[in-house]
Structure formats: structure tokens, C-alpha cells
Amino acid sequence: MEAASLAHGVASPVSQREGMTKNVSLESLQLCERDGKAEDPGVVGMELPVARNIKISNITCDSFKICWEMDPHTTEKITHYFIDLNKKENKNSNKFKHKDVPTKLVAKAVPLPMTVRGHWFLSPRTEYTVAVQIASKQTDGDYAVSEWSDIVEFCTADYSSVHLTQLLQKAEVIAGRMLKFSVFYRNQYEEYFQHCRDVLGSRMMPSVKDNSGSHGSPLSGKLEGIFFSCNTEFNTGQPPQDSPYGRFRFQIPAEVLFTPDTRLYFGDFYCMYTAYHYVILVLAPRGSRGDLYCRDRLPELDVTNNRFLTRVCGEDGRVVFQHAQDVILELIYTEPVQLAQGTVSQISGHQLMSFSTVNAKKDPSCKTCNISVGR
Secondary structure (H helix, E strand, O other): OOOOEEEOOOOOOOOOOOOOOOOOOEEEEEOOOOOOOOOOOOOOOOOOOOOEEEEEEOOOOOEEEEEEEOOHHHHHHOOEEEEEEEEOOOOOOOOOOOOOOOOEEEEEOOOOOEEEEOOOOOOOOOEEEEEEEEEEEOOOOOEEEOOOOOOEEEEOOOOOHHHHHHHHHHHHHHOOOEEEEOEEEEEEOHHHHHHHHHOOOOEEOOEEOOOOEOOOOOOOOOOEEEEEEOOOOOOOOOOOOOOOOOOEEEEEEHHHHOOOOEEEEEEEEEEOOOOOEEEEEEEEEOOOHHHHHHHOOOOEEOOOOOOOEEEEEOOOOOEEEEEEOOOEEEEEEOOOEEHHHOEEEEOOOOOOHHHOOOOOEOOOOOOOOOOOOOO
16 A cells, blocks of 8 residues: 655744754554543653644645644654544544545654645545644653644645646547547437526526536536537447437537637546546636636647647638547536527437436546546
8 A cells, every 4th residue: 555645844833943844754554543532641641732723724635734833842752743634524434545544644743834645545625624642652662642632624625737637648548539520519408498598598508517527626516617519420420319418409510619719628537437438628718707717727728739629720721620539528618608509409319318427426446537646
């Protein structure tokens, strides 16, 4: 099993060993039962300070910095910190990814704050509780320990652009060759389109993306948009006649949504315990609210040269649109779309509900679409 690491500590606000940055190593991992009382009392009579005013900062999807206050006159006795970390949904059980991962991290005492980092016990977008115990290792190998600190709660962050770039690179490996297409399409029930006509002024309106895909995606629950597809059948070059989302289909010429002023972003790469892999792309008109949200969070793609979706103007002035053959593209367009810009018709195929990706959970064991951070 990969060992967790407690990364470089920085200057302590209490001790004036400031400026001396140390490499903090995780000495051991062990299970503990924490009930608010000191455990393994060790040497009788040794009093250790209780960590106060715990502060969590610099939170990422798989790391955080932690510091606290304590009596500076007792620091010479301190050799270790015990950090008790639990997912908030069940504070009394150890529910990390791997069942053998303990909840207590034992770290050598170093100047604070220190960084706790470990993708195998920290997941993105997850609420945790943390408490600290101060310890002093004795000559016989036992520990004298303080009372546990108060419990502090925090939530880990989304994937950063670095993590998304890693996903992008993995998706590029399996994208396959490019096929021509001419329309974007969106399947829904007849009632959906009737609602658009009667209530929304004959417009399809953006809505908040669901929780499908990678758990760390910065899109889920935050970006507003309209889902479209563009994949075509290999033998016909046309959109498939089957869909899991409804028997009625809105089709719109690709050039209406994918214009020279449209920016393209990579959003996610995932699968749902099947051989099919999905890539989420965002189409955002330049300067739109969706564009402003994505540009600081997602990798931007060159619209004329990428492995998933391209728009290329030929020498004859005609624009050619192409999509990747070997992944299923889910496109999020970030602005309202007028029904009058396309057509609505009923498809002749089946409604394959098993292929729906609504709130679909990513397979955390797939080596093709996972990276070495929380899933």
C-alpha cells in the first residue's frame, strides 16, 4: 500500500523556529477509538497541552494544511501528533476507500502548519472531521498523550486544473479517430419541449449539471448548461435512433452552437462499470457566464486541433466538424437555445434507459479513466 505523506511543514506561529522548513514523514498508522479522553496514558505525571483553535487551510481535493495553538513552554516535550480523520457522514466508522486504512495518522512533531496529503484516504468534495492529540514518546516506546482537541469540520475541494489535465491526457489515449458530423442533438420527453414552448418562451434553458461523472469534477452541481450529443453511427454518419433520454429529439446545425466565437473546454472523463467511456466537453460563447466559470477551472482545448471535437475551416471556406469515434461525448452548452434554431421530431428507435448517465457514479476501479487522487 502506498504510504501517506505529511508534506513540508512551514514556520510555526508559536515557536520561533520560523524559516526552518522540515520534511515531515508519516511514522506510522494505527487505528484508534476516540471518546474525548486521553488514551495510553504512558508516563504518569507528564502533562501535555491540548491543541486549541485548530485551523484548516490550503484545502485541495487530496490534501490540507493544519495548525493549532498550544502552550509554547511545553513544546520541548512533544515528539508526535495524532491526527484523527473521519468522513463526516459516519464519525464512528472507518469508511475510507480501502478497508484497511486507519483513521489515526501519527506524525512526528514539526513546526506548524503542516500538510496532510494522501489520495488513498482523502477524497474530493467530501466532508471530514478532524481532531488532534499531542503525544510524547517515552524511552520504553510508550506514549504520553494529551486530551483530544475539539472536533473541527472541513470539506475537501474539487479537482484542480492539474488533475483535470491528467484526466484529459488519459482520455486522449482512447479517443480514436475523428468522424465528421453536422448536427448537435438533444433527446427529451415530449412534455419537456411543450414546457419550453408554453412557459420558457420557446427556449431551452440551462440547468445545473447533475452529479454524474468524477466525484471531484468542478462542474457537478455548479455549472449551468444544456446537454447535447453529437456522436454518429459509424455506418450511416447520422445520429443513432436510440436514446435513453426520451423519444423526442431536438436537432440543431453544428455551426449554430459551435461558432468561431465559441470556446471549448475539457470537463471530465469517466465510465459506469461498462466498456463505454464518456468525455464531457463544455461549449461556452466567449465572455459568457459559463466561459468565465470554466476558464479558471478547466483545460481549454484548441477548437481546430484536439482529440475530441473540432471545427476546421477548409481552403474552400467550408467548415468541417468532427467528433471522436471511440468515446461518447456529452456536450454542455452554457447559454439558452431557441427551439426555432432547430427542429424537434420523434425518433424511431428504443429508449435505452440502461445507458442513461443521469447522476451516474464513476467506476473507481477503472484504470483507464482514474487518476491518483480521490475519485
